[in-house]
Amino acid sequence: QKEVEQNSGPLSVPEGAIASLNCTYSDRGSQSFFWYRQYSGKSPELIMSIYSNGDKEDGRFTAQLNKASQYVSLLIRDSQPSDSATYLCAVKGGFSGGYNKLIFGAGTRLAVHP
């Protein structure tokens, strides 16, 4: 079992729709959760961080965390073609990795079509 799992996609959504990206993790001790966006050929860029159960909203982005079920999700409202990228889920602070080690999933490729 991978430590951080994501559906590789591609997830295809029409412009203006809500894109829902999911991530599960195996280490129950994980404390911090991040979503990075990575455009093709570019470096990862942080878009959301979440540390407590529940929802965290920032503009068109909402991160949701459920530690009991060990999943974290990212919702993108009013999706735009410019949101087309790979979204990486990253988890930190687990028992196996230590509090400063960031473990990434393989990423979900999102394609927003006009």
Next chain:
Amino acid sequence: EAGVVQSPRYKIIEKKQPVAFWCNPISGHNTLYWYRQNLGQGPELLIRYENEEAVDDSQLPKDRFSAERLKGVDSTLKIQPAELGDSAVYLCASSLGGDKNIQYFGAGTRLSVL
């Protein structure tokens, strides 16, 4: 404020040749990370520095990879000799530290070993 700076951006070498990558972190960031990202995968940590001390190098293939961070600022990652399987993007990241620290990534070096 300047971000994480890496050079070179691209490097093409023949197998068995040596190669080195350089990283300058964000000013004031005492934690520096080197990651390797294979195509279609998330970044995987190779080594983490707290100032000039390597505190996590468990994933660094020590037979051919080496890294240093003299004076706790710039860092270099070296591969000698390179193998075909080393072809990947090598990412450097830095952070302030702490349990909720955010890692910021450089543009990466794309290595092709022929």
